[in-house]
Amino acid sequence: MTGYGSQATSTPQLARKLRVVDYFTLGWGTMVGVGWLVVMDDWLLRGGPLGGIIGFALGGALLLPIGHVYGKLVAAMPDASGEVAYTAAVFPRVVSFATGWMMILSYFIVCPWEAVAVGRIAAYIFPGLNSVELYQIAGRPVFLPRLIIGLALTGLLTLMNYRGVRLSATVQNWTTFGTIVLFILFVGFGVRKGAPSNFPPLFTHSPLVSVLLVMQVVPYFMTGYESVGKAAEEASPGFQSRGFFAAIATAILVGVLFYAIVIAAVGYVAPWRQLIGTEFLTAVAFEHAVGSHWIVRTILSAALLSLFKCFNGNFVAASRLVFAMGRRGLINVRAAEVHPVNHTPAIAVLCVGLATAVCMFLGDAILVPITDVGSVASACGWLATCAAYYAMRPPGRERLIAITGVVVGAAMVLMKVIPRVPGAFSVSEWLALLIWVTIGIVLGWRSSLARPVKA
Numbered sequence: 359m360t361g362y363g364s365q366a367t368s369t370p371q372l373a374r375k376l377r378v379v380d381y382f383t384l385g386w387g388t389m390v391g392v393g394w395l396v397v398m399d400d401w402l403l404r405g406g407p408l409g410g411i412i413g414f415a416l417g418g419a420l421l422l423p424i425g426h427v428y429g430k431l432v433a434a435m436p437d438a439s440g441e442v443a444y445t446a447a448v449f450p451r452v453v454s455f456a457t458g459w460m461m462i463l464s465y466f467i468v469c470p471w472e473a474v475a476v477g478r479i480a481a482y483i484f485p486g487l488n489s490v491e492l493y494q495i496a497g498r499p500v501f502l503p504r505l506i507i508g509l510a511l512t513g514l515l516t517l518m519n520y521r522g523v524r525l526s527a528t529v530q531n532w533t534t535f536g537t538i539v540l541f542i543l544f545v546g547f548g549v550r551k552g553a554p555s556n557f558p559p560l561f562t563h564s565p566l567v568s569v570l571l572v573m574q575v576v577p578y579f580m581t582g583y584e585s586v587g588k589a590a591e592e593a594s595p596g597f598q599s600r601g602f603f604a605a606i607a608t609a610i611l612v613g614v615l616f617y618a619i620v621i622a623a624v625g626y627v628a629p630w631r632q633l634i635g636t637e638f639l640t641a642v643a644f645e646h647a648v649g650s651h652w653i654v655r656t657i658l659s660a661a662l663l664s665l666f667k668c669f670n671g672n673f674v675a676a677s678r679l680v681f682a683m684g685r686r687g688l689i690n691v692r693a694a695e696v697h698p699v700n701h702t703p704a705i706a707v708l709c710v711g712l713a714t715a716v717c718m719f720l721g722d723a724i725l726v727p728i729t730d731v732g733s734v735a736s737a738c739g740w741l742a743t744c745a746a747y748y749a750m751r752p753p754g755r756e757r758l759i760a761i762t763g764v765v766v767g768a769a770m771v772l773m774k775v776i777p778r779v780p781g782a783f784s785v786s787e788w789l790a791l792l793i794w795v796t797i798g799i800v801l802g803w804r805s806s807l808a809r810p811v812k813a
Contacts, residue, residue, distance in 0.1 A: 372438070372592050373523050373701035378601040380527040381586045381593075383534040385609030388671025389582030390537075391468065392475050394620045395661045398639045404575070404781070405568035407625025408560035411618045413572025414579075418614030421580055424740045424763040425610045427747045428584045429603025430756070436590035436599070439682030441739045441746075446686070448749040449742075452802070455688045457742040458679060459798040464581050464735035465676035466710060470717035472669035473512050477504030478722065479661055482638055496786075500721035508718050511666075515673050516711030522700050523592050526674060533667035540660035541616070544644060544653055545623050551647040552627035559631065563780075570773065571781045577733035577740075577770050579617065582668075583609040584740070585675035588682075673710055681706035689801050730783065731790050734774050741767030 376384075393401075401410045437443035442458035481487040481504055490502035519526050561568040583606050590602065624630055624640050627647035636642045641657045681703030684693025697704040744763030752760065773779050783791070 371701070372696060372703065374592055375524045375594055376527055376589055376592045377594055377597070378605055379531065381589070381602065381605035382608055383530045383667070384527070384589060384671050384674065385583040385586045385605050386612055387530050387534040387537075387582070387667035388465075388468075388585045388675060389580055389609060389613045389668075390616055390664060391472055391579075391668030392479070392661045392665045393579050394617065395638055395640045395657065396475050396478065398621075398624060399634050399636075401572060401575070401621065402624070402630055402639070403562055403634060404571035405563075406559055406561040407557050407621060407630065409562065409565065409568030410572050410621040410625075413569045414576055414617040414621065415614055416569065417573045417576030418580060418610060418617070420766045421576075421583070421610055421740075422607075423759045424744060424766060425583055425606045426603075426759055427744050427763050428587060429606050430752070431743065431747060432587040432590050432602040432606070433599035436587075436593065436602075437682065438588055438591045438678045439686060440584065440587040440590075440679060441743050442679070442683060442686065442688070444746040445742050448746050451688075453742065454686075455683075455802050456798070457739055458683050458688060459794075459802075460735045461739040462676055462679050462683070463794050464578075464732050464739060465585065465672045465679065466713065467732045467735070468581070468672040469512070469669060469676065469710065469714040470720070472665050472672070473508035473714055473718050474504075474720075474722060476511050476662070476665055476669075477501070477507045479638075479658060479665070480504065480507050482641075483658060495721055496723040498722040500719065505718060505721075509715055511669070512711055512714050512718065515666075515670055516707060518670070519673055519677060519707045519711075520697070520700065520702060520704055522702060523589070523674075526670060530667055530670055530674075533663045533670075537660050537664040537667065540656055540663065541620075544656045544660065545619060548627045548644040548647050548653060549623055551649075552623075554626070556627065556629050557625050567780050570779075573770075574773055574781045575730065575733055577736040578730070580610070580613055581732065581736040582671060582675075583613070584743075585671060588675040588678040673707075673714075677703055677706040677710045680709055730774060730781075730787050731794075734771055734783075734791065735794075737767050737770035737774075741771065 404410070405413050431444050435443050435447070439458065441461050442454045445457045446454035477487070481501070487503040487507070488501055491499045492502055492505070493500055518529065563571065586602055586605050620640065624643045628643035630639070630643060633639050633642055633646070641654045644653045644657060645651060680689070680693050683689045684691050684706065693706050693709065695705045696702070741764060744760045744767060748757055748760035748764065751757070774781070774783055776782055
């Protein structure tokens with residue numbers, strides 16, 4: 359892969375302050391949000407406890423070849439544009455734009471998801487927040503107090519990322535390891551009260567269909583490990599390039615372990631089938647087992663920390679990708695402006711923050727459909743990245759790994775877009791994807807009218 363170095367050296371530099379631990383917490387923290395609390399009922403309805411465990415374990419294992427490709431490419435091309443840089447090295451400009459646009463969606467779409475989720479979690483703790491209904495979307499009300507909480511969190515993260523990457527990374531580290539500690543605490547106490555008799559039914563459909571339905575959402579809930587590449591230009595001086603691969607691989611493995619354990623724990627501690635339809639099934643199941651509300655407070659504390667880190671990690675990745683695409687002239691070049699004092703992609707940060715705030719007004723109606731659209735967007739980016747790596751003609755073993763990644767990425771896309779496959783896109787999901795693609799076509803057309811900016 360010689361000759362495919364970063365194209366970012368001639369442009370204003372971002373602050374270089376990140377270490378290996380920061381890249382791990384960025385990758386894992388961006389990956390694991392609050393889906394394990396907010397949509398656990400959806401996971402169990404898709405596959406049951408064993409279907410969920412196998413679905414996430416198998417889906418995560420299939421991501422290892424893709425993670426390997428990312429580790430190689432990030433080390434060889436430490437460029438904030440990530441997939442855009444990788445595909446631009448071997449494919450036409452339109453391919454790199456389309457790839458980058460889909461990856462922006464995969465990160466950005468998580469931001470309003472988390473902003474809406476924080477209001478929902480807060481309302482579970484303080485039911486009075488479910489008041490002052492403004493309107494309804496798809497039959498789901500949007501409440502003013504919950505909207506204000508989400509907007510406040512969005513504003514806080516926007517300000518934090520505007521001020522500097524070191525502040526953002528420090529918060530990411532504390533919230534990531536805080537989540538892990540609280541997770542170990544509530545799982546360790548809860549499973550002592552569980553029983554194997556709670557597991558059945560192990561699958562909600564046939565075993566194959568159950569696993570397939572869960573695997574369809576794995577790309578969305580496992581998206582994040584590749585965010586390491588979006589912050590590659592911000593590595594501290596003396597950073598060893600092999601640290602990128604270490605952070606990516608560790609994030610994937612810990613992510614799979616986390617999801618498998620939490621699904622198994624929920625299925626073990628309580629008769630989950632009887633709890634389907636209750637809000638925050640994970641918390642209810644553990645409260646059912648322990649018989650005390652303290653464990654619910656522990657779970658919700660872990661969820662709030664996890665939400666913050668996931669929101670922040672996806673915010674970082676989305677803003678860096680917007681910045682890098684602006685630098686390459688693929689979107690408005692103003693997005694590439696670097697703050698003269700904070701050394702942050704200031705305009706890109708503000709754009710992501712504003713867009714998140716706008717999308718928040720859709721309320722709870724966005725929670726489940728977003729997971730499927732985000733899964734396809736992520737899989738498209740992974741597919742293009744592995745195809746680009748293969749086209750760079752690496753050694754024989756590496757080409758085999760790249761081909762494996764291409765097949766996995768293509769399969770993840772096809773099982774959502776082929777109509778007869780169980781769990782394929784609904785009309786609302788096609789509409790959401792169509793709107794995003796249309797916006798991308800308009801922006802791509804406008805940027806093509808302007809003189810391309812050399813990155």
